[in-house]
Amino acid sequence: MTAGSEDTLVQMDRQDPLAAKTAAFDVPAEQIYLDGNSLGCLPVSAKQRAREVVEQQWGQDLIKSWNLHQWIDLPFSAGEKIARLIGAAPGQTICCDSISVNIFKLLSAALMMHNERHVVLSQQGNFPTDLYMVQGLARQLGEDRCSLRLAADDDIASALTDDVAVLLLSHVNFRSGALYDMQAITEQAQARGILVIWDLAHSAGVVPVQLDACRADFAVGCGYKYLNGGPGAPAFLYVARRHQAQAAQPLSGWMGHMAPFDFDNAYQAAPGVAGFLTGTPPVISLSILDAALDVFADVDVAQLRQKSLALAGVFMQRVAQSPLLAELQLLSPVDEAQRGAQLAYRHPHAFAICQALIAHGVIADFRAPDILRVGFSPLFLRFADIGRSVDVLSRIMRDELWRDPAYAVRHKVT
Numbered sequence: 001m002t003a004g005s006e007d008t009l010v011q012m013d014r015q016d017p018l019a020a021k022t023a024a025f026d027v028p029a030e031q032i033y034l035d036g037n038s039l040g041c042l043p044v045s046a047k048q049r050a051r052e053v054v055e056q057q058w059g060q061d062l063i064k065s066w067n068l069h070q071w072i073d074l075p076f077s078a079g080e081k082i083a084r085l086i087g088a089a090p091g092q093t094i095c096c097d098s099i100s101v102n103i104f105k106l107l108s109a110a111l112m113m114h115n116e117r118h119v120v121l122s123q124q125g126n127f128p129t130d131l132y133m134v135q136g137l138a139r140q141l142g143e144d145r146c147s148l149r150l151a152a153d154d155d156i157a158s159a160l161t162d163d164v165a166v167l168l169l170s171h172v173n174f175r176s177g178a179l180y181d182m183q184a185i186t187e188q189a190q191a192r193g194i195l196v197i198w199d200l201a202h203s204a205g206v207v208p209v210q211l212d213a214c215r216a217d218f219a220v221g222c223g224y225k226y227l228n229g230g231p232g233a234p235a236f237l238y239v240a241r242r243h244q245a246q247a248a249q250p251l252s253g254w255m256g257h258m259a260p261f262d263f264d265n266a267y268q269a270a271p272g273v274a275g276f277l278t279g280t281p282p283v284i285s286l287s288i289l290d291a292a293l294d295v296f297a298d299v300d301v302a303q304l305r306q307k308s309l310a311l312a313g314v315f316m317q318r319v320a321q322s323p324l325l326a327e328l329q330l331l332s333p334v335d336e337a338q339r340g341a342q343l344a345y346r347h348p349h350a351f352a353i354c355q356a357l358i359a360h361g362v363i364a365d366f367r368a369p370d371i372l373r374v375g376f377s378p379l380f381l382r383f384a385d386i387g388r389s390v391d392v393l394s395r396i397m398r399d400e401l402w403r404d405p406a407y408a409v410r411h412k413v414t
Ligand SMILES: Cc1ncc(COP(=O)(O)O)c(C=O)c1O
Pocket: 098, 099, 100, 101, 127, 129, 130, 170, 174, 199, 201, 202, 222, 235
């Protein structure tokens, strides 16, 4: 039995402690889903909750449900389920809004805590919305109160100068999958008086994160990727307990008021992280995310990490061994310790190759201009899927199936 043979993969699936979890998802038949890094699969628990929330809670119990079904507590209850996955003690994590909006809130709060400095440092290859939010705030406050500075992704440490107020970094790079050392960077930044906001979009639920142990200041993350909360699921935010008395955010909507149902004219922030809420929670999508999070209840993040690295390892090894795939250039770090749960490959025809993969039942994604991205969600993927996906890819390259003109058609969303 050679390393990576079909027998090996069958055996890896048999020995996989997470194997039973695939049954917790509705994975479309005859498809191999390598895009859980963009939109996670549908958990059965989420589907059931969607029906219950719509038919019973909304349909029958109507407005009584705010209390009867604890709708009002959902930002906190779902937040605490995520807290467990990101190494946050209770009382620091809530589910609300999108990452973009949460960055606006946290960035504003952090800049207000740092009156004398105004530079927000981020990485050149960061996900654009993170940078756009800084640019928008800079336009509103003026460049003398907020200005964006970019450093090369691999040169953050030397850019941590004494004029930087806030460091805004994505823990895992959305293109390359490169992973930052959260502990080391947080320490280096804080030693220079810099507050750090971590974007956990590509790490929450798949890469071990220890926000408290790293003494992180703030964090945001995504509900629809590895947490499988569904399209447009609410995001989350984290405010370290030691900052909660001081940190104030500008989107002071009534849900962040200390007594929303007093309907007082004057805003008074709720104590703690609750003050970072803004408007009415999106109950249906938040309920779905809350149910999706139950899939993690008996799972350790270390197990998820181990399996996702093993899945990626099989993919990487098979691609490297196939002469048909020699033109695919690995962009992600080879060292497991330096990457998240995805692999990125460069190829001049990456878009058409990705479309051909999708047409042949392997869902991957493409990032302009030339990146084929594959994600390894450990809860619903099997090792045998990985073997098959590389076989499909090899066939597409061998027979040049990607040359079909149908695969050149660009869609609005890629
Ligand atoms: C690193 C990162 N940040 C933010 C986002 C998006 O944030 P939002 O929830 O505002 O759409 C994504 C992907 O959608 C992302 O990959």
